[in-house]
Amino acid sequence: MNLFNFFTSRWETILDLTLEHFIMVITAMVISIALGTAVGIIITMNRKMASIVLNITNVMMTIPSLALFSLLIPILGIGKAPAIVGLVAYTQLPIVRNVYTGITNIDTSIIEAARGMGLTEMKILYKIKIPLAFPAIMTGIRTATVMGIGIGAIAGYIGAGGLGVYIFRGISRTNDNMVLIGAILISIIAILTDKLLEKVQKKYEI
């Protein structure tokens, strides 16, 4: 049966999987952005911590995602939990690094003027540092999210659901249609998300 027919005959399942994928990725991204931004801000206050944390997140990214997920299974069981934890871990680097660089790249005379004028550190953080670092942070979020969509697909292998399921199942059953549907849909979602976030990013450029 050709691709189009395959799609139309299974569209309900496909829709479910797509939704599942979305929810998984969005949940993980919300947590990751919150965590990553907090960590990124904290390490701007301490250079030593900064290099340690950046190195750790760097290494976290080299670990093959599949391996990470698999290792989390004995601790968290199979399904969504290890997937989300793994996703959060993976997407930390682009976010943390961009928050850190975004803030540390701000012209020091701006911060000095703010401090000398009498703004508290907190006020400086949310009135000046974060707004000025926002373009960099947005870029990090964009990279992280697109990455998250892809890794979310890999999570399909460990029973987390999502479109990855179609790909892996398709491979093991030699069902080309399944594989292609899964791959095409994920690709489209990834590209659309990238373009969408690019628009948001451009809007906030100073």
Added chain:
Amino acid sequence: MDNIIEFENVTKRYNNANTDAVENMNLHIKKGEICMLVGPSGCGKTTTMKMINKLIKPNSGNILIDGKNIENIDSIELRLSIGYIIQDIGLFPHMTIAENIATVPVELGWEKGKIDARVDELLELMELDPKIYRTKKPRELSGGQKQRVGVARALAANPPIMLMDEPFGALDPITRGKLQDEFLKIQRKIKKTIVFVTHDIDEAIKMGDKIVVLKDGKILQMGTPSQILSNPIDNFVSELIGGNSSIKMMNLIKCESIMQKVYTMDINLTFEQAKKSFLESQVNQMVVTEDGEKGKYYIDLKDILKNNGKVSETKIEIVDRVLMDATAKDALAEMFSTGKHYIFVEDSSHEIKGIVTINNLLKVVSDGDSGSI
């Protein structure tokens, strides 16, 4: 208490440093005075200034503002009450000019109407049309305009004290000169106590009421501009001033203090009478009066002698003049452009009050050399 800022035996040494950045400094700054901290790189002038608003903490000694030890004042509260301008200004790029200027008033909780009015007032003071500049962003402004906004921002909450760290350093000489003049004009109105750091001795001389020369963290010499110029305490200060201190002196002295009284001569005098009048008074120019009214014309001895002419025929219209509070240097500049050896001095209502001749100027220079100002 006349002294608004006082340093008592203040010392500061940075970590990992072999010497003190500031050593046992004792300094009194009077209310309403512009105090210039001058010296080469590393002399401790910026460190000294930054200790006033607690951006840097001294290792020992006391700093008092209005008689209170600043150690007991909350840092944030202190800084909100002191205006602060740095060389790169540090305007917030993501905020409009109006929002930048409003920063401290917003922190202090002023109500919106008051803030808006103040922003407009300051922009006008800086000669930037509020209607145009309120909503602009820093990147749309030139260097000079940015610096003006920086000053406005520091003045926003009307702090009694201002700290300025080489604020005009990054500008080209012409813009710098203009801003210095404008600032002095504003200071005459607002009379703030200002601590101004610069490495440019000419700026210090032009703008300061008191000059403090620093070297290696210590005060070498302290005094008024003319004191420093006429009595440099050692070779270092002399070299700092540079040669031509007497020429520099010309920049300080006002025409008012060096001009000579101007003589009058009636328009109906004959040649002989005019000649006699000139001989008696020993001047070369006199203002012509007509029916008691004076001010429009003058007569030059040279012209009378040349033409054997009558006063009424050889009179010349007075065109070039300088104001009483113009400097000797301005008078000299006018003489260069007119090609004459004299220039008339008028007051703000255009009445001729005196005359400055080249001899008056030479006396300034020679007096300066012998230090007898």
Added chain:
Amino acid sequence: MVTAGLYKNSKKYIKNIVIILILIAIGIILSIYVVENPQDSMVSRLVSYNKISSLLKQHLYIVGISSGLAILTAVPIGILLTRPKFKKWTSRVVGIVNVGQTIPSLAIVALLVGVIGVGAKTAILALWIYSLLPILNNTLIGVGEVDKAIIEAANGVGMKASHVLTKVEIPLAMPMIIAGIRTAITINIASAILAAFVGGGGLGNLIIAGNNISRWQVLILGAALPVLMALIADSVFGMIEQKIKL
């Protein structure tokens, strides 16, 4: 002063070599541990020195070929795009390669499977696509950032255009290009695990197997070895970059 610089550099050099040796040692120790102390008979049947080394070889084969192809295509294309005649194609080409980067590597592999079936060749093709962007980008930037004054001088001295390219521009762009290759290869080594899913072999098989039989030893081996390799590759290239910068 020069000798001081050289001394410092050789200290860094030695540090790098030590790190690489440590990483290799960890890999060997880990392998020995699993082979000599299997959790149970399932593991011992699965994992042997032969098995590990053959999977390692497969993995390196896939990484090597795909990276080699990527270098051989991306570098020349990158250089070509910096030539005045072809500058206008730059944004279009970069745009296309960018899309390839946005699509998750799994999806690329899967798309290829749907089209050309399974096997090592599919994996190699997918990895080739994925490695293009970092190398292409860095080549473009590297050549583009060569100080115009130097090129002008070279032209002015009478150098042939082809010589200016090969003797001045490319050597000066090398550090950037190598950095791009370094990024591509490091990502490649980890991504090559997916090859196992399409019958391409490689260390991914250990992860799949470990998952299937739920034996953490096998899993860890399958995960750790590629990571160690990626870190080693990163260090090696780091050293090469340093050497070239001099």
